[in-house]
Amino acid sequence: MPAAIHTAGLTRTFRAQNRTVEAVRGIDLTVEQGEILGFLGPNGAGKTTTLRMLTTLLAPTSGTATVAGHDLIADPRGVRKRIGYVAQTGGVDPAVSVREELTTQARLYRLTKAQAARRTEELAHDLDLAGLLERPCRALSGGQRRRLDIAMALTHEPSVLFLDEPTTGLDPGSRADLWQLVRRLREQRGMTVFLTTHYLDEADALADRLVVVDEGRVAAQGTSAQLKKEYGGSVRASLQDAFIALTGREARRETERAPVAV
Ligand SMILES: Nc1ncnc2c1ncn2[C@@H]1O[C@H](COP(=O)(O)OP(=O)(O)OP(=O)(O)O)[C@@H](O)[C@H]1O
Ligand SMILES: [Mg+2]
Numbered sequence: 691m692p693a694a695i696h697t698a699g700l701t702r703t704f705r706a707q708n709r710t711v712e713a714v715r716g717i718d719l720t721v722e723q724g725e726i727l728g729f730l731g732p733n734g735a736g737k738t739t740t741l742r743m744l745t746t747l748l749a750p751t752s753g754t755a756t757v758a759g760h761d762l763i764a765d766p767r768g769v770r771k772r773i774g775y776v777a778q779t780g781g782v783d784p785a786v787s788v789r790e791e792l793t794t795q796a797r798l799y800r801l802t803k804a805q806a807a808r809r810t811e812e813l814a815h816d817l818d819l820a821g822l823l824e825r826p827c828r829a830l831s832g833g834q835r836r837r838l839d840i841a842m843a844l845t846h847e848p849s850v851l852f853l854d855e856p857t858t859g860l861d862p863g864s865r866a867d868l869w870q871l872v873r874r875l876r877e878q879r880g881m882t883v884f885l886t887t888h889y890l891d892e893a894d895a896l897a898d899r900l901v902v903v904d905e906g907r908v909a910a911q912g913t914s915a916q917l918k919k920e921y922g923g924s925v926r927a928s929l930q931d932a933f934i935a936l937t938g939r940e941a942r943r944e945t946e947r948a949p950v951a952v
Contacts, residue, residue, distance in 0.1 A: 694882035695721040699753035713739040715906035726883045728897030732939045736906040737886045745775040774843030778854040784828035799846040813841040833864030853885040890929040904937045
């Protein structure tokens with residue numbers, strides 16, 4: 691079975707005020723089909739930039755990747771058809787209803803009106819939004835809005851789902867619901883899930899494998915148990931211990947990568 695995601699030397703630099711920011715400095719990784727991958731790293735490590743490249747929103751400066759069997763550079767449309775993406779900052783219109791958001795999204799994917807109406811009902815059922823369809827999006831709680839973001843990303847039945855900090859700001863109950871949802875997507879549809887999080891307990895509970903990035907590079911990868919043993923000193927260490935040993939930072943400390951002069 692080919693990998694769901696494979697990258698080689700994926701790199702992205704930004705020009706900012708006559709300086710170059712090396713946001714992603716050559717990332718090599720493989721994610722198997724049906725795997726839940728936790729992509730971890732301190733603020734500014736390059737996680738969102740990597741996700742934006744893998745979802746075709748941002749062109750790599752160099753390097754290659756295949757996503758869902760399609761080459762990122764040669765066939766971005768092929769990639770887009772097969773992936774769903776929930777951005778770090780969600781993107782719903784506050785004034786329109788949940789039903790309208792879901793239906794518009796389905797129409798964007800060229801479903802007919804009847805198909806779009808049916809898909810809206812299915813997604814609302816699957817994501818526990820059925821009672822909220824007539825509400826304007828501004829009247830949703832944070833957890834409900836996150837479920838809507840995910841419903842929209844699932845409209846076209848993608849095989850790979852990218853989630854950028856899907857549970858930030860959610861209460862423990864809503865986070866647990868989202869974990870259940872991610873597990874269900876994998877179990878029922880064999881979906882590959884690539885998610886970033888700053889909650890190490892979440893990474894521990896949910897991800898099959900973790901990739902830790904720091905300063906635009908892969909610092910370590912493996913199962914949670916492997917990282918705890920190798921970097922935290924023992925399998926009984928916490929993931930937080932391993933994370934700090936790897937990056938020298940707390941998972942949530944605010945840092946901004948200093949631009950390098952060119
Ligand atoms: N458009 C841009 N122009 C200039 N610099 C950028 C741009 N986008 C990102 N960067 C820089 O690239 C680096 C990586 O940013 P990125 O958003 O990928 O980090 P992240 O790992 O997602 O962090 P966080 O955990 O805070 O979301 C940061 O130093 C950031 O300031
Ligand atoms: Mg980010």
